[in-house]
Amino acid sequence: MDAARVTRSVELDAPAADVWRALTEPELLADWLDVVELDVRPGGDGLVVEPDGAVRRARVDEVEPARRLALSWWPEDGSGPASTVELDLEETPSGTRVVVTETVATASASAGADFRWGVRFLLLGCVLLRATVACG
Secondary structure, eight states, rough: OOOEEEEEEEEEEHHHHHHHHHHHOOHHHHHOOOEEEEEETTEEEEEEOTTTTTEEEEEEEEETTTTTTEEEEHHHHHHSSOOOEEEEEETTTTEEEEEEEEESHHHHHHHHHHHHHHHOOOOHHHHHHHHHHOOO
């Protein structure tokens, strides 16, 4: 079956530098993506634990600070396909738009990816709001 692409976006009321921190700093990243570790440099490795306990391995493919983070990830136990994830940040007049594109090996896996990114974006917004309230 052909690969499927899922694209989602969200506009956040936060500058790109703050959003970038939430995408790359372990203490903030863990609050919305359940990342246990992520070495944010090209070739860096990562480990993601999904809310259901499933474990994914990750490899960072591309880093452009405050603009783009691209990685590949796959189930550690081989139970599903690998996919690529591209997170692009665009500054807007009121904050930052985050566009995620996940390319999965099968169309049947794309529905789950679409739902998960919707939930993750909600959590990302909460992380940024909490950081603003704590710092403001």
